[in-house]
Amino acid sequence: MLTMSQINHIKDLSNCGYRISEISEKTGADPKTIRKYLSQDDFSPEPPIVQEKPSKLDPFKPIIHEWLEEDKKHWRKQHHTAQRVYERLIEEHGYTGSYSIVQRYMKKCRSIQTEKANLELIWDPGPAQVDFGEADFYEAGKLCRKKYLTVSFPFSNDGYSQVFGGETAECVCQGLQDIFEFIGGVPPLLIFDNATGVGRRIGDAIHESELFSRFRAHYHFRVRFCNPYSGWEKGNVERKVDYNRSNLFVPVPHFTEIEKYNQKLLSRHEKKAAELHYKKQVPIGELFEEDRKALLMLPPKRFNVCRYEWQKADGYGKVCMDGKHFYSTMPENAHQKVLVGIHAHTIDILTEEGQVITTHRRAFGEGRTDISDYSTTLAVLMKNSGAWGNSGLRRETPDALRAYMDAQPKEKLKDCLRIMNELTNQYGFRAATSAMEMTCARGNINICDASVLAARITGYGIYTPPETGPSLAVYDEAFLKEGGTAS
Numbered sequence: 001m002l003t004m005s006q007i008n009h010i011k012d013l014s015n016c017g018y019r020i021s022e023i024s025e026k027t028g029a030d031p032k033t034i035r036k037y038l039s040q041d042d043f044s045p046e047p048p049i050v051q052e053k054p055s056k057l058d059p060f061k062p063i064i065h066e067w068l069e070e071d072k073k074h075w076r077k078q079h080h081t082a083q084r085v086y087e088r089l090i091e092e093h094g095y096t097g098s099y100s101i102v103q104r105y106m107k108k109c110r111s112i113q114t115e116k117a118n119l120e121l122i123w124d125p126g127p128a129q130v131d132f133g134e135a136d137f138y139e140a141g142k143l144c145r146k147k148y149l150t151v152s153f154p155f156s157n158d159g160y161s162q163v164f165g166g167e168t169a170e171c172v173c174q175g176l177q178d179i180f181e182f183i184g185g186v187p188p189l190l191i192f193d194n195a196t197g198v199g200r201r202i203g204d205a206i207h208e209s210e211l212f213s214r215f216r217a218h219y220h221f222r223v224r225f226c227n228p229y230s231g232w233e234k235g236n237v238e239r240k241v242d243y244n245r246s247n248l249f250v251p252v253p254h255f256t257e258i259e260k261y262n263q264k265l266l267s268r269h270e271k272k273a274a275e276l277h278y279k280k281q282v283p284i285g286e287l288f289e290e291d292r293k294a295l296l297m298l299p300p301k302r303f304n305v306c307r308y309e310w311q312k313a314d315g316y317g318k319v320c321m322d323g324k325h326f327y328s329t330m331p332e333n334a335h336q337k338v339l340v341g342i343h344a345h346t347i348d349i350l351t352e353e354g355q356v357i358t359t360h361r362r363a364f365g366e367g368r369t370d371i372s373d374y375s376t377t378l379a380v381l382m383k384n385s386g387a388w389g390n391s392g393l394r395r396e397t398p399d400a401l402r403a404y405m406d407a408q409p410k411e412k413l414k415d416c417l418r419i420m421n422e423l424t425n426q427y428g429f430r431a432a433t434s435a436m437e438m439t440c441a442r443g444n445i446n447i448c449d450a451s452v453l454a455a456r457i458t459g460y461g462i463y464t465p466p467e468t469g470p471s472l473a474v475y476d477e478a479f480l481k482e483g484g485t486a487s
Helices: 004-015 020-027 031-039 058-071 082-093 099-114 169-183 210-219 231-247 258-267 269-273 284-293 374-383 385-390 392-396 399-406 410-427 429-440 447-458 473-479
Strands: 128-139 142-153 158-164 189-192 199-202 205-208 222-225 307-312 318-321 325-328 337-342 346-350 356-361 369-371
Touching (some): 004 031, 058 082, 128 231, 158 169, 205 210, 325 346, 325 356, 356 374, 374 385, 374 392, 385 399, 385 410, 399 429, 410 429, 410 447
Parallel strands (some): 325 369
Antiparallel strands (some): 318 325, 337 346
16 A cells, blocks of 8 residues: 555656656556556545454354353452453363454453543532541551541532541441531432442442441431442542542641541631632632532431440450450450440440440451450459459559558458449549549548549539639628628
């Protein structure tokens, strides 16, 4: 095939009166080729259509398509590879062609399946997208990696984040509740990734967790789950997750109480709200007001974000959560079923009647943890005061009180433990031990003095000065006789 410059050269020579044989001598082109181009009257460009050549694989292509369609119903890690297709064609259908033909065809099939155009989506005010990211934080001075829930509003591009230890249903519901209450309403539609802890989409069926189903019924919003491995369906929140990691969590944040940090985190969206929308060139805060108008009203009652389970305690009266995190209940609960309340940040240990015995900070992560509240061992220590010296409760007791109780005979030690138990049930362990420490400084511990001090500690504070009270001068002036004195 000649280039267009060669064709034009031939035409120019013909226009100058050269014969075909002379043109052939000058250009080296075949006379038949010269005649073809001189007689051609249309040189319009044609689409470069690739003509497929017949292949040994042609009779087997419908079979390959059946296998690939069946793959869509199963886990992606169990899909057919080109090698497996090649082996099955040989074993089951007598294919005699080469592996390279199968490999090229499989590559073409996958490119057709995976290539998708970027479609610009138009969002109305109100709906929000939800996803998790992860970042490092210093919690109480310890570096740890945590998850953060992000809720993004595609219409305004405003968004909010809350930090948690995991991606459980309790964390999702708690984060959503905190954000709903901060913005003063509920998005009518929430779009979730298929891998969040609230549920997932399998084919056309949606499977939600029990807690999230109750939460959704309480707040009346609709929900939509993305198709598996289809992150582009919620691209706005994907970008927001990255944005928040780079802007909210750099440098690495420090906090002691995660709940207080989350409260401060909500207000930090104001900086982003003051920026212009990247496309609409309107302040994000103004656009979010349109989102706010489309929100549903908050329900009159606040949802209790807690999942309750009965867990069997081990020989030490401890329950195991998530297969590796142990929490103390009471020693007398050994080998018994215990009612546990599971929150996003805490674990409650309850009685059969639903009364909270103790609350632990919830542990996350792959490593084993063992969390104890030794105040729950008081009832057992009262019966077996000889175990005081090696008990975990002794380590939690203030130094002065520990030394006092170590020096007491058995009966007096039992009295101290009884007083500690009564005050703990009424005022809490910290207030009880603080009050007993103050009374033992006077040489002896008795329930009356300790109760008064514990009440003051949990009330207006032990070191709070008394109020001056109202002035009585007006009564002195009204009731005392002239020249009298106040007694």
